[in-house]
Amino acid sequence: MNSYIVLLLAISTLLLLIFNIKNSRRFNLFDHWLHHQLVKRHDGYKWQVIAFINDPKLMVVWDVLLAGLLLNEGRELTAFWVLGTLAFADISGIILKRLIRRKRPIMHSNMETGYSFPSGHVLGATTMGLILLQLFAKTYGLVFVISIIALWVTVIISRLSLKAHYPSDIIGATSLAIACFSISQQLLFAF
Template sequence: MLMDRYLVLLLSAAILLLLIFNIKTSRRFNMWDHWLHHQLVKKHDGYSWQVIAFINDPKLMVVWDVLLAGILLNQERDLTALWVLGTLGFADLSGIVLKKMIRRKRPFLHSKMETGYSFPSGHVLGATTMGLILLQLFAKEFGVGFIISVIALWVMVIISRLSLKAHYPSDVIGATSLAIVCFSISQQLFLAI
């Protein structure tokens, strides 16, 4: 089990580093990413995806995280509440640092409501991190229906970011990889306590 966790961490870190390297150095990769994005978003229904994007906005994700921590504190699960706050905080901070380091512009024709840099997707980073937190805490208790619901919402966030032309596919993959790396590190620290 521990080996599996390290393998997931290493694989996610390798994917993230490979994406960063290619985004920064490979014109061919960036052209392919742009082409793939164009192929994926030929048609879209902006309104329904705007709702998904709003519910999973990175700032609102912090509110959801604080509410979850409050529930855990009410259940006298203080250390778990601290872990929930720390995990999303660590992921968000890592995402902000990466955005400022990479400085990737958003796709052409993105919504004027979308500001800032493109890589990694903050929405997908937050949704992936919160999804992993929720699965870690409640999957055994609530079962398969809960797991499917969390995964379905995560997939909808990914589709919304692409459909709204806010991100390239590599931005979404990078955000997912970064979330897994941050979650894995946080989880190991939490289990060590």
């Protein structure tokens, strides 16, 4: 699919979610109901490890380690692109969280602080997943792709199971990550 179409779809989805979260009581009620249907009981402890490994702050550490490996291989431009892509996504996520100011679902884990939209964990996991797929999918093949997707789905399940986010927070984070990655990717290929 054309990268401009992907970017347009991601931005359109994100804007539609923001509009509905801010303006539609019906949308928010549906999102709350869907969240309740997806997560009937609180399975917090077994998902805390996944949440920890994919914590946005720790994701920066993984990103720096990847950039270091790339620098060691003499791939300076790619290393800076890796750092810039995650930074762009994280800064965009922080700005959106502060603009939207959406409260977390009722009964969320006490370990979860801050606003709900978009999910920082899913934003980081999606962005890093896209970076890893861009860099290594051709080299390591289908098993690698499936592994990255499985890890990403696990992060999504953990965020819902911990009652940290509504489904729209997950979709919003994924859309934002795709948009930031697409813009960053186009900048990389411009050089």
